[in-house]
Amino acid sequence: MSNNRRQIKLGMFLRPAAHHIAGWRHADAWADGGLDFSKFAELARTAERGLFDLLFSADALTGERYDRDTLSRTSYVAWIEPMSLLTALAPLTRNIGLVCTATTTYEEPYHVARRFASLDLISGGRSGWNVVTSANDAEASNFGREQHLPKAERYARAREFVGVVRGLWDSWDDDAFQFDKQTGRFYDPDKRHALDHKGDYFQVRGPLTVSRSPQGQPVIVQAGASEDGRQLAAETAEVVFCAHQSLEAARAFYRDVKGRMPAAGRDPDHLKIMPGLGVMVGRTRAEAEAKYQELQDLISPEVGVALLSKYIAWDLRGHDIDGPVPVVPQDRGAPSRSALLSDTARAEGLSIRQLYQRIAGGRGHFYVVGSPVDVVDMMEEWVSNEAADGFNIIPPFFPNSLDEFVDLVVPELQRRGLYRTRYEGNTLRELLGLPRPLSRYANGAGM
8 A cells, every 4th residue: 555645534424314304214214313322333333443533423502493394304403412422432432533513602611621621531532622603593592692693703702712722721731640649749739720811702710620631632623614714724723624516616725724824823734624525325326326316306395495595594485496596695694605505506507406406415515426436536536636635424324324435435445545444543633643732831831
């Protein structure tokens, strides 16, 4: 196997039942997968068998706001809280990273720092925090607010939030704890640090009541694609999840975000960009296409319209679903994916039905349907053209789609020398090739 080729990084995006909006209806799908821990455990073991770098569990603090009947036809309505889920999966796995979402808009830095540091201890250095500012404005109503904070304020709060969390993660030096029974000294008091942060949004004294992470600090993951999101990623993220509909768009994003990093004092190699990738694989292209069409035929039109309305940020009910996608104004704080989908619809002349079918499997992420060679050709093209460092895999439904990826795609990646044949590290940072952060207090540096 060549050692000169770029090694592809892989995340496995956990989701209740399925990623394809009709996936839960497939005869072989685990419709109850989001409510059954044993099924999550099986998925985790399968992903580890496939030598994935990480498991990723997204989160939202509210359900979808579809109408009553439409909502009852969807599967993403109830799931196990991600931190609880990953903590339970930690002792059932040995190598794979454990990444989940926590919002900077409806959480507090001390709580987030404490939970992810604890997961890192429990897992032996495999935790990562997906930083989000909560794009779903419906979350506000669950936290005593009538409306979402403005986008600029959410990102300003997020920037300070991440800084506070990282400061708290440095509360203890690596060698702070002595456990000296003879002298009675449990820890060295000079190696415990109070942050004493006073900022625009937070006042946090510290220190954290969890020791320093086995990997120095948990890995910071981020998923924003807007101007604010890109800048936050360049300043803080070590992994970026993103969505692109073309190689050209992915390359432009890759260049833009990594190009901002030197100005933030960071090495672009210390960020891994991993676009979401939906994969329907078969032993032949015809087999894969037939399997995918079977799922497409299961989409309820009202669910398809509701999904597209959410991601395009415009209510499409009442429009002819076989008519054109209306021009959606983008000057009202709409999420970046709205512009992506609007531009795609106009460029390709897609109807509402065609566009919701396009995003049914991956919610705006790139989708590939074909043989193992077809799938790996696409992955290799993106990585070799600096459009990605790896991919966050979005299986159409569980468990079949993940099993097929591991059994068919992974061997083809390995045959080409693009993917590991064994785990080469014990922590998530080691798997991703990320440096271990030096404490801000190292060598007496202080804040």
